Amino acid sequence: MQLELLAPARNSDIGIAAVDCGADAVYIAGPAFGARAAAGNDVSDIARLCKYAHRFGVRIYATVNTIIYKDELAAAEKLLWDLYEAGVDAFIIQDAGILRMNRPPVPLHASTQMAIRTPEDAARLCRFGFERLILERQLSLEEIRAIRSVTDCELEFFVHGALCVSYSGNCYLSQYLAGRSANRGACIQACRGRYDLVDADGKVLVRDRSLLSLKDFRLDGRIADLVEAGICSFKIEGRLKNAAYVKNVVRHYRNVIDAYLKEHPEHSRASFGAVEGGFKPDLDPVFNRGYTEAWLDGVRKDKWLSEDASKSMGELLGTITAIQGNYITIDTDKTLANGDGLAFVGPNGQIDGQRADLVEGRRIRIKDASGLHTGQKVYRNYSLRLEREIDNNMPRRLLSAAVTYRTEGGRTVFEARCENGCTARIAEQESHSVADKPERALETLRSQIEKVSSQIRFSLENVEGDEVYFYPAAYLNDIRRRLAAALEDASDSAYKRHEPKPESQDIPAFPADLTYLANCANPLAESLYRANGAVNIAPAYEIRQDADAELMRMRYCIRYELGLCPKQHPTAKVKLPLYLVNRGYRLRLDFDCARCEMTVRRG
Numbered sequence: 001m002q003l004e005l006l007a008p009a010r011n012s013d014i015g016i017a018a019v020d021c022g023a024d025a026v027y028i029a030g031p032a033f034g035a036r037a038a039a040g041n042d043v044s045d046i047a048r049l050c051k052y053a054h055r056f057g058v059r060i061y062a063t064v065n066t067i068i069y070k071d072e073l074a075a076a077e078k079l080l081w082d083l084y085e086a087g088v089d090a091f092i093i094q095d096a097g098i099l100r101m102n103r104p105p106v107p108l109h110a111s112t113q114m115a116i117r118t119p120e121d122a123a124r125l126c127r128f129g130f131e132r133l134i135l136e137r138q139l140s141l142e143e144i145r146a147i148r149s150v151t152d153c154e155l156e157f158f159v160h161g162a163l164c165v166s167y168s169g170n171c172y173l174s175q176y177l178a179g180r181s182a183n184r185g186a187c188i189q190a191c192r193g194r195y196d197l198v199d200a201d202g203k204v205l206v207r208d209r210s211l212l213s214l215k216d217f218r219l220d221g222r223i224a225d226l227v228e229a230g231i232c233s234f235k236i237e238g239r240l241k242n243a244a245y246v247k248n249v250v251r252h253y254r255n256v257i258d259a260y261l262k263e264h265p266e267h268s269r270a271s272f273g274a275v276e277g278g279f280k281p282d283l284d285p286v287f288n289r290g291y292t293e294a295w296l297d298g299v300r301k302d303k304w305l306s307e308d309a310s311k312s313m314g315e316l317l318g319t320i321t322a323i324q325g326n327y328i329t330i331d332t333d334k335t336l337a338n339g340d341g342l343a344f345v346g347p348n349g350q351i352d353g354q355r356a357d358l359v360e361g362r363r364i365r366i367k368d369a370s371g372l373h374t375g376q377k378v379y380r381n382y383s384l385r386l387e388r389e390i391d392n393n394m395p396r397r398l399l400s401a402a403v404t405y406r407t408e409g410g411r412t413v414f415e416a417r418c419e420n421g422c423t424a425r426i427a428e429q430e431s432h433s434v435a436d437k438p439e440r441a442l443e444t445l446r447s448q449i450e451k452v453s454s455q456i457r458f459s460l461e462n463v464e465g466d467e468v469y470f471y472p473a474a475y476l477n478d479i480r481r482r483l484a485a486a487l488e489d490a491s492d493s494a495y496k497r498h499e500p501k502p503e504s505q506d507i508p509a510f511p512a513d514l515t516y517l518a519n520c521a522n523p524l525a526e527s528l529y530r531a532n533g534a535v536n537i538a539p540a541y542e543i544r545q546d547a548d549a550e551l552m553r554m555r556y557c558i559r560y561e562l563g564l565c566p567k568q569h570p571t572a573k574v575k576l577p578l579y580l581v582n583r584g585y586r587l588r589l590d591f592d593c594a595r596c597e598m599t600v601r602r603g
Contacts, residue, residue: 001232004270005257006061006156007250008238010039012049014246015060019052020397021247021278022254024270025059027092029239030083033076034063035094035113037185039239043082050087054495055455055488056397057271057420059089063239065111067183067521067540068095077101089497092134094169094183097524099128107131107500109156113169113183113519117143119150126153128528131501132233137163137217138555140298141229148230153501155230159219160249161237163294163304165191165212166552166600169519172541173551173600177585181542183519192310195580195587197558203575211558211580213310215303218283218291220256225296227260227267244390245286251395252281272420273455278395284315285383295555305561311351313343314381319374326369330362330378341382344372353381398457401487403449407465416483418456422494424486426479435470442468448476453484551587552600559591559598567593579603 007023009015015026028049031040050060062083068076076098080091084104091098091106094113109132110116110125117136125133132154135144139157148155164171171182173190180186192213197206219226223234234257236249254275261267289306290313306313318332330336336359344352352372358365401418413427435441445468446460458480520526521540529537541549559565564572580587586603 001227001267002270003227003257003261003267004059004156004233005250005253006233006235007246008161008236008241009049009246010239010241011041012045014243015049016052017243017247017394018250019056019058020275021250021395022258022275022397023058023250025061025089025233026053027061027063027235027239029063030079032079033066033068033072033185034239035065035111035182035185036063036239043086046083046088047086050089051492054087055420055491056273056399057495059271060087061090061092061109062088063092063111064098065092065094065113066185067181067519067542068097070522073097073101073522073524077103080104087497090131094519095521095525096128096528097522100524100528105500107498109134111169112136112158115167115169116147117167119146122147122153123150124532126151129501131498132156134235136167138167138295140295141225142298144226144229144231154232156233156235157226157231158217158237159223159226159234160217160253161241162289163214163217163292165214165556166554170550171552172549173587175542175545176551176602183540183542193582194310195582197562198579198581199575200577201575205574205578206562210306210310212556213289213306214294214556215290215292215306216288217294218288219293219296220253220283222293222296223256223260224264227264233270241287244387247390247394248279248281248286248386249283251275251278252283255281272418273397273399275395275397277393279386279389279393282383282386285380285386286314287312287381289313300557300560303561304556311343312381313345313351313379314341314383315379317342317378317380320372320376320378321374323369323372323374326367327363327365328369328372328378330364332362332378334380336364336380337383337385339384340380342366343379343381344376345379346371396452396455398452398455399487401456401458401483402461403458403483404462404464405445405449405460406462407467407469412469414479414483416458416487418487418491420491420494422487422490424483424490426482426486430469432469432471432475435468438468441470444473445471445476448473449480451477451480453481454488456484456487458483547602550599550601554598554600555596557591557596557598558589 004024006025007018009026009028015028018026029039053060080103090109092109092111094111108130110130112134116122116133122133134156137158174187175181177190178188180188194208195211196204198204292302292304317334318330320328321331322329336356338359340356342354342356354366356364399418401416404415406413410430411427412430416424449458449460519540520537526537563569564574578589588601588603590599
């Protein structure tokens with residue numbers, strides 16, 4: 001099985017950096033219909049990214065993963081064709097109406113926004129013609145295996161980055177609170193906000209905390225488990241993240257996956273080119289809210305809540321042991337530098353972020369220490385050393401090419417075969433002298449050919465013919481550069497996209513009595529569902545906005561996090577229902593303990 005490391009890109013420059021750091025594929029939005037409205041890109045920029053990435057066999061996936069309204073269908077269809085002409089390899093989509101468009105011949109990937117979390121969901125979407133399913137993040141390995149058993153579609157799973165607290169695609173809280181739909185790329189991230197938790201009698205159980213904000217996903221230690229369960233694409237979240245974040249995380253996971261592949265030769269990489277040198281990645285001091293593996297093992301092994309804060313905390317340095325004026329002393333074994341970013345959590349969960357102005361070992365001068373106290377935890381959420389190292393010491397991604405040198409009938413031939421399958425050939429009438437010392441001439445030949453030109457590392461593999469000629473170094477360098485240019489040209493023209501998977505004629509019917517909640521926002525999507533047996537089709541929440549609709553459903557549970565779970569703590573008493581209260585809004589929490597799920601509705 002080919003294993004793919006899939007990186008996010010807010011723009012084409014970050015996409016190119018992700019390729020250089022080892023990504024096998026990159027996902028990026030065009031100018032519209034992407035689930036991160038703030039991360040749109042011109043089609044011309046995506047074309048530039050495609051040209052660069054395809055030399056390494058890296059695929060580019062365009063995110064067209066919002067719901068689409070009726071009056072937008074024509075614009076969405078045009079965008080698909082524009083992105084196809086730019087060179088994208090697949091579309092990541094949420095709206096089933098795209099299945100009925102006159103669309104380009106590239107594969108479709110079912111977005112995680114399609115809420116794929118059961119074998120039935122997976123089988124149906126696979127038979128619609130999807131080549132890949134991007135699974136819900138709150139699944140267990142057992143559930144992934146069950147999905148794998150019913151479909152031959154590729155399976156993609158998030159391995160790093162932010163977690164949506166709600167099942168993806170089924171979150172309408174932002175739409176309810178602000179009229180900005182997460183399914184339209186405009187989420188206000190209300191889950192990161194602060195709430196009071198109130199019981200049925202109006203008693204405040206928790207005051208002013210980020211009660212829906214989850215830690216970040218981190219599964220670098222679970223790659224082997226995910227491969228065994230059937231995952232082939234490992235996705236990093238972060239289309240709003242900066243370049244340093246993407247480079248750092250991609251480089252780390254490239255190392256992890258390469259180490260796995262070295263021990264498991266039955267699998268292979270999904271692209272070409274080895275990544276050499278550069279900075280040493282470190283995930284601890286970069287943007288994170290703490291880490292969790294969520295539901296991967298089918299149990300709650302740890303707390304999911306991002307502690308007291310919904311912002312990036314980075315790595316825990318230690319605690320404050322002394323304060324003198326604006327100098328603090330930290331009990332830590334970490335090495336800090338002037339300019340590092342520090343974060344302190346106050347008693348009510350508020351974050352005090354400051355720079356380390358002057359570092360003297362464990363003693364640090366900051367701008368204002370008046371609100372701090374001894375024993376307080378100190379985090380580093382910005383490492384100046386790491387950021388500079390990432391900026392100034394990028395790795396190189398190099399293709400390998402084997403060269404054959406051959407002399408025949410007074411002509412000399414140099415042939416190069418690149419690992420991506422492209423070839424180049426230079427044949428010239430020989431005008432140089434036969435070498436008096438063939439062995440030394442071959443040493444010169446090898447030393448000049450076996451260098452790097454234009455991201456291609458050449459090696460002299462074969463020497464054929466009866467005679468060896470003596471060549472000046474300048475001539476051989478020119479030969480190598482001409483071979484590199486020819487291989488680049490060949491790579492640009494030889495790259496082939498995968499053909500899309502055909503729709504199955506054996507699509508399972510929807511149960512006729514099922515009210516199918518499909519985020520259905522246009523007649524094309526509705527006609528697809530009706531043609532396959534669905535009768536009671538509920539329009540997208542953004543259209544219907546029923547008062548009783550679930551605004552969220554999730555595996556995260558506030559009662560469990562706070563030690564109030566009746567299964568774990570039978571003696572814990574709480575007066576239900578519970579409510580989240582924020583700025584005049586009141587949200588009711590219901591607990592489906594049989595499924596170990598929590599829901600959020602209007603209060």
